[in-house]
Amino acid sequence: EKIFNWPLYQRVLLLSGVVALILAGFVYFVYLEKHKEYVQLEEKKNTRLAKLQEDQRIADNLPKFKSEYESMKRKLDRALAELPNKKEIPTLLTSIASLAKDNGLDVLRFKPGAEKTQGFYAEVPVSLKLVGSYHEVAMFVYDVSNLARIVNINNLKLDSPKMQGGRNLLSIECLATTFRFIEGGTAPTKKKKRKKR
The missing domain is CATH 1.20.5 (Single alpha-helices involved in coiled-coils or other helix-helix interfaces)
Structure with a gap:
């Protein structure tokens, strides 16, 4: 109120x-x-x-992704066919030595080096010292390039030719590098280069 x-x-x-x-x-x-x-x-x-x-x-896009996956899988299978596994390395090295002999080269040194792991693959270097004619060396390199497996010939050093037994012979030193697949390996990481100031 x-x-x-x-x-x-x-x-x-x-x-x-x-x-x-x-x-x-x-x-x-x-x-x-x-x-x-x-x-x-x-x-x-x-x-x-x-x-x-x-x-x-x-x-x-699932059908597209599936077809891309299948395509990449086929490419991987083809690439793996060129990268031998550990069991096939001795056979491959033997075939390289055989190619040298088949092409008329004398093998003075055939020394497999230590593997260098590079992520999902390893490099298998082999130090070679061969003696033969220029043509025999060229045929050897050609035959190696036609192998089913990847083999690189690097650090090729040719000495001056010498006449021996009516033949002009070269002494050749090189590094034959093949590669093998490492199961479960990962791609190598790229290190960033720092700029100097």
Whole structure:
């Protein structure tokens, strides 16, 4: 009753204050909590929608990915056919020595070196010293290049030809490097070169 006796402007102010408190309580306790929950749900929805679109894109391209996978698998199989495994290395080295002899070269040194691991493959170097004519050396290198396996001939050093038994003979030193596949190996990492300042 006391409030009803107050002047009109005071009653309006009191009523406005009560309404403002109720609105502030609603905004703070209900609206802001729900808005926060709404924002979180909206972010979750957008994340899942993006994942769904990515999954849909993958599903749409699945036949293409499968064909690319099969193509890459065939290429890997072909590449692995050129990289012998550890069991085939002695046979390959024997065939290199046989090629030298078949082409008329005298093998003075045939020394397999230590393997150098390079990630998923290893280099198998063989130091060779051969004596023969220029043509015999050329035919040997040609025959090595036609092997089913990869063999690189590097560091080729030719000495001056010498006449011997009516033949012009060269003394050749070289490094024949073949490669073998390492099961479960990883690709070599490239080290970044730092610039000098």
